[in-house]
Amino acid sequence: xxxxxxxxxxxxxxxxxxxxxxxxxxxxxxxxxxxxxxxxxxxxxxxxxxxxxxxxxxxxxxxxxxxxxxxxxxxxxxxxxxxxxxxxxxxxxxxxxxxxxxxxxxxxxxxxxxxxxxxxxxxxxxxxxxxxxxxxxxxxxxxxxxxxxxxxxxxxxxxxxxxxxxxxxxxxxxxxxxxxxxxxxxxxxxxxxxxxxxxxxxxxxxxxxxxxxxxxxxxxxxxxxxxxxxxxxxxxxxxxxxxxxxxxxxxxxxxxxxxxxxxxx
Amino acid sequence: xxxxxxxxxxxxxxxxxxxxxxxxxxxxxxxxxxxxxxxxxxxxxxxxxxxxxxxxxxxxxxxxxxxxxxxxxxxxxxxxxxxxxxxxxxxxxxxxxxxxxxxxxxxxxxxxxxxxxxxxxxxxxxxxxxxxxxxxxxxxxxxxxxxxxxxxxxxxxxxxxxxx
Numbered sequence: 001x002x003x004x005x006x007x008x009x010x011x012x013x014x015x016x017x018x019x020x021x022x023x024x025x026x027x028x029x030x031x032x033x034x035x036x037x038x039x040x041x042x043x044x045x046x047x048x049x050x051x052x053x054x055x056x057x058x059x060x061x062x063x064x065x066x067x068x069x070x071x072x073x074x075x076x077x078x079x080x081x082x083x084x085x086x087x088x089x090x091x092x093x094x095x096x097x098x099x100x101x102x103x104x105x106x107x108x109x110x111x112x113x114x115x116x117x118x119x120x121x122x123x124x125x126x127x128x129x130x131x132x133x134x135x136x137x138x139x140x141x142x143x144x145x146x147x148x149x150x151x152x153x154x155x156x157x158x159x160x161x162x163x164x165x166x167x168x169x170x171x172x173x174x175x176x177x178x179x180x181x182x183x184x185x186x187x188x189x190x191x192x193x194x195x196x197x198x199x200x201x202x203x204x205x206x207x208x209x210x211x212x213x214x215x216x217x218x219x220x221x222x223x224x225x226x227x228x229x230x231x232x233x234x235x236x237x238x239x240x241x242x243x244x245x246x247x248x249x250x251x252x253x254x255x256x257x258x259x260x261x262x263x264x265x
Numbered sequence: 266x267x268x269x270x271x272x273x274x275x276x277x278x279x280x281x282x283x284x285x286x287x288x289x290x291x292x293x294x295x296x297x298x299x300x301x302x303x304x305x306x307x308x309x310x311x312x313x314x315x316x317x318x319x320x321x322x323x324x325x326x327x328x329x330x331x332x333x334x335x336x337x338x339x340x341x342x343x344x345x346x347x348x349x350x351x352x353x354x355x356x357x358x359x360x361x362x363x364x365x366x367x368x369x370x371x372x373x374x375x376x377x378x379x380x381x382x383x384x385x386x387x388x389x390x391x392x393x394x395x396x397x398x399x400x401x402x403x404x405x406x407x408x409x410x411x412x413x414x415x416x417x418x419x420x421x422x423x424x425x426x427x428x429x
Contacts, residue, residue: 186397188323188404195322198331202353249326256329260353 075102088112090154091134097143098135098150106178107161117175117233121166128162168229169251172236176248181241183248198253205260218261225254294356295390301360306367309349311335316420319413321405325397330354332362334405336369336377338413345369345377350405357395361385361402374410 075084080095088109090099108115111127133139135158137151164170173183189195201221208214232247294302310333311318321334330353337347348366352359364385369377382399385391391399 183327186325186327186400188401189326190323190404190408192322195324195331198324199322199333199351199353202331203351206353252326252329253324253331 075099090131090158096134098140098147098154100150101153101157107165107174108178110158110161111165113165115175115178117172117236119165119171124162124166128158131158168225169248169255172229172232172244172248172251175236176241176244179241181245183245189249194250194253198257201257202260205257205264208264211265214261214265218258221254221257221261225251225258228254297389298356298360298391301363301389302356305359305363307347307349307363308351310351311337311347311349316340316416317413319409319411319416321408321410321412323401323404323408325354325358325401327397328354330358330398330401332358332401332405334362334365334402334409336406336409336413338374342373344371344373346371354401355395355398357389357391357398358401360389361391361399362405364388365402365406369406374413377406378410380406 075086075089076082077084077092077095077097077099079092079097082092082094084092088105089102090105090110091097092099106115110131111124113119132155135151135154137148137155140148140151143151164174176183201217205214205217208217228247228250232244232251235241235243235247311320313320313335315337317338317340319336319338321336322332323334324331332350332352332354334350335348336345338344339346348369350362350366352362361382365380368380368385380403382396382403385402386396386399389399
């Protein structure tokens with residue numbers, strides 16, 4: 001409903017929108033007049049957002065295309081009715097209340113990242129902490145039970161998203177899942193080369209006794225992980241999904257081996 | 266630092282909430298599984314190149330398990346006289362392959378091909394989440410038999426041509 005209204009509003013104010021870019025009004029209440037609502041939305045976003053780019057900057061040039069991926073859902077704050085066009089609307093900047101879980105929001109959207117395997121892991125931690133400063137259950141003691149439940153759910157989801165995206169293997173499996181390719185199937189493999197290599201690797205780990213040797217093996221395995229991670233990217237981006245699955249399988253084996261080493265150390 | 270600790274606490278809380286069976290009920294391995302884990306029978310290896318040995322090497326990529334099961338076959342009778350296994354994986358996987366080596370001994374090859382993973386799972390009272398471990402053991406048996414038969418075909422072929 002909201003979206004249809006917005007669309008109609010967009011078309012009707014096509015010519016006038018640019019002129020109303022910087023109005024003097026700063027009110028945030030729900031406005032039935034979509035035109036002023038849009039301009040007031042942009043205005044109210046500026047003072048409250050500190051770390052995020054102002055919405056009007058992000059969406060300029062894309063306002064009129066309803067098919068753009070970031071504006072698939074417009075969400076309304078349950079508390080103040082604020083209309084947000086953010087892909088991941090977890091927290092209302094206008095009234096500072098936490099929103100209920102939206103299952104259509106994926107982990108990449110939460111961290112404002114493109115849906116691809118390569119990412120800048122360094123910025124991830126910062127964004128994660130920023131989210132927790134807003135969503136954490138410990139910060140909502142004086143709020144309603146409903147909102148405390150939202151906080152618990154959102155905070156857990158953000159943590160899960162962070163853990164999934166930080167590690168290469170889980171990120172690979174997640175991105176395959178987003179593309180409808182389920183990796184975690186319980187089928188037996190009989191590839192002799194791979195299995196023999198893993199057998200030998202695990203035997204070596206089992207027989208190794210000093211930490212120096214184990215560290216050496218570990219760095220070798222990390223090397224292999226990196227190598228196969230790169231192969232995964234290549235296979236995935238060329239849409240060779242069967243090959244991508246094989247890369248993930250290998251990575252799983254190497255990760256297990258690393259876990260064994262850590263246990264022994 | 267504090268935020269991370271708080272986050273961990275929150276995660277601990279929510280994961281406890283989401284697993285209803287964790288309170289009161291302790292998840293433990295069946296005594297048969299513990300028995301096979303503590304006293305594994307038939308751990309070891311045969312010489313792969315020995316013509317009377319069949320080697321089955323299988324893996325479960327989802328959990329990173331790898332299982333090797335070997336059978337020693339009496340060429341005249343076609344009976345399996347001995348078996349060995351080596352498994353890297355969880356307790357259920359190790360126990361499943363241990364049970365498999367016990368069950369194949371003294372049986373004919375065609376007979377062991379009928380061993381079902383459900384029987385192994387029942388013997389060990391494996392929970393549903395560990396059923397694939399017993400499946401892996403069943404696959405390992407089949408792979409070992411297949412390997413032995415293929416080896417026999419190759420040696421028979423060579424034998425006949427050299428005799429002729």
